[in-house]
Amino acid sequence: MGQTLYQKLRAAHNVRSFDDGSSLIYIDRIMLHERTGSIALSNMIDEDRRIMAPDMVFSTIDHIVDTQPGRPNSTRMPGGQVFIDEMRRTTRDLGLRLFDTTDARQGIVHVIAPEQGIALPGITMVCPDSHTCTLGGLGALAWGIGSTDCEHALATRTLRITAHKQMRITLEGDRPKWLTAKDIIIHLIGRFGAGFGAGHVIEFAGPAIKSMEVEERLTLCNMGVEFAAFTALIAPDAKTFEYVRGRPFAPKPEYTADAEAQWAALVSDVDATFDTDIKVDISRIAxxxxxxxxxxxxxxxxxxxxxxxxxxxxxxxxxxxxxxxxxxxxxxxxxxxxxxxxxxxxxxxxxxxxxxxxxxxxxxxxxxxxxxxxxxxxxxxxxxxxxxxxxxxxxxxxxxxxxxxxxxxxxxxxxxxxxxxxxxxxxxxxxxxxxxxxxxxxxxxxxxxxxxxxxxxxxx
Missing domain, CATH: 3.30.499.10 (Aconitase, domain 3)
Structure with missing residues (x-):
């Protein structure tokens, strides 16, 4: 029997399987932001735990930072300064990379991850933020975690995840020029319900997905968590490879061809089966x-x-x-x-x-x-x-x-x-x-x- 994209990603990162269907999964990269990441890092220091792979941890300040022109304040959140101060202190003390407000790479965690090539096809990636599923738009197995799981991932580069059902949503039909990925995902959640994806990994597929640019795919996967899904995925393709190529933390030129050859295999096999298989005609969506x-x-x-x-x-x-x-x-x-x-x-x-x-x-x-x-x-x-x-x-x-x-x-x-x-x-x-x-x-x-x-x- 063929494998789904999710099964391939999970198998490639499986460290150990358990009798209850759960698996210990190897984690490639971790992203943090000041609102939740600072808590995990503070606990790591307080408990004298070592971070296994500091080079694979990326931090930014985005959630509570002031965005007013010129940033006259560090934050407008009452009591928020402590989170920013802790993020700066802990990343400095632990030797971690931080995209601070003065860094040209600073931004929202799920925006800079694809932009900088931190998120890549085929990798596993976690962040203590529920919209980490955004990165499934590149073909990454990415999901949001809590601060305790974040500490475990930082210390061991592994996390235990349960077995998940699988859902494929195939988008078909001619796409009107005014129809956006945002319209599509809101329509789907409204049509099927916010709890419809509970316990599932959702794979978006079909000709309408192929026609979407990468940034649209990121928008679609971003709201997978609003479907209650564990995460959302889209198989990488030539558009994905072109998008990723040459970004700062993507494979270097001498490794690009090998990487893309591996990524090209990250598609659900034609004989793969899903627990739920849905087809939607997007030409009918307003x-x-x-x-x-x-x-x-x-x-x-x-x-x-x-x-x-x-x-x-x-x-x-x-x-x-x-x-x-x-x-x-x-x-x-x-x-x-x-x-x-x-x-x-x-x-x-x-x-x-x-x-x-x-x-x-x-x-x-x-x-x-x-x-x-x-x-x-x-x-x-x-x-x-x-x-x-x-x-x-x-x-x-x-x-x-x-x-x-x-x-x-x-x-x-x-x-x-x-x-x-x-x-x-x-x-x-x-x-x-x-x-x-x-x-x-x-x-x-x-x-x-x-x-x-x-x-x-x-x-x-």
Whole structure:
């Protein structure tokens, strides 16, 4: 019987198998950020534990760092300075690589990992952050862990993982020019439910995946955890190899051919079987947006909200919306483009195309935070920052920024916000803030109109 991509990755890193189906897996690379990584590193020092492979550990400051232009503060999070100080102290004392705010490579952990070639096809990679599954878009077996597992990985380069079921979601059909990876993943979660992938590894496949650029694949896999999946995967291909080639921590030129020959075998065999096998016609998907407090509360942009249901009463109360009403035309007070989901150069280019010679509506606070300092520099070299600023957007430094309130930056209480982020639970972007997740294009177009708007008006 053939093997799936997940089975191949797991077998290649298997140290020991156990009778309960779990395995001890070898970990190739570890990434840390200051919000959770500093805790693991402090414990390593306090317990006098040695890090097995310091060169394979990469750290950044991204989650609670101030992203205001010029970074006037280290952080705006009350009590947050201790995390940043600890990250700097522990990485220095342990001799670890740190992409600090003064480092040209600094940025959101899941943005800089592919950008710097830290994440690669075929490797195992962990980080104490739930959206580490993003890196499955390169064909890496990557997943989020807690601080205790992080300490184990740092000390032993291994982790024990349970057996997982496997799900393949094959995307077929012609893709409209306005349909983004973000629309697709929100549609899937809304259609099947936020718990649908529990206990599974999801592999995205099919002709629509082949047509996607690498950064779109990263967006798709980023929200695998919002499906409750262990992780998400996409088989690497020629686009992946080209994307990875020549990046700082990728294989050196003399090893590239051998590496790519190995990566080319990282595909599910034609006779491999999956526990769940789904096919979806993406030509039928409209621009999609969340309306409630879970990614599964999703509707087509021109659709109506679900009918009354007692289980949704509290959700409707929080978001101040009503069953059966349309999402289109709902006034907004905020717009945010950024996060590990949609803050790469391609995301900013697409949003900027809509913003040229336009301006955000009166009363809308609009912010763009590039995912890394490299993205920021590249965008500025193309003049994208001027486009955003001319349109009325704030242009921020790299970091997680308004993705979550723990960074200390927030919208006004009760504000309705269009956001290119990945989570929309109560208070995610600040006390009382009502977050609607969408693509960068939908965020930009809605900011211009001052209300939730259908991007097809601009792109059809």
């Amino acid at each position: 621009p999609t947006i969340t309306w409630g407090t879970s990614p599964e509360h999703a509707v087509a942009i021109d659709g109506d909200l679900p009918q009354a249901d007692p289980s949704l009463d509290e959700v409707y109360r929080y978001v101040d919306l009503y069953p059966g009403k349309p999402m289109l035309g709902q006034p907004i007070a905020g717009a945010f483009i950024g996060s590990c989901t949609n803050s790469r150069l391609s995301d900013l280019r697409r949003a900027a195309d809509l913003l040229r010679r336009q301006h955000v509506a009166k009363g809308v606070r609009a912010i763009c935070a590039p995912g890394s300092m490299a993205v920021k520099r590249a965008a500025e070299a193309e003049g994208l920052d001027k486009v955003f600023r001319a349109a009325g957007f704030e242009w921020h430094e790299a970091g997680c920024a308004f993705c979550f309130y723990a960074g200390g930056e927030t919208f006004a209480p009760g504000a309705r916000v269009l956001s290119s982020t990945n989570r929309n639970f109560e208070g995610r972007q600040g006390p009382g803030v009502r977050t609607h997740i969408a693509s960068p294009e939908t965020v930009a177009w809605s900011a211009i109109n001052g209300c939730i708007s259908d991007v097809r008006e601009a792109l059809s």
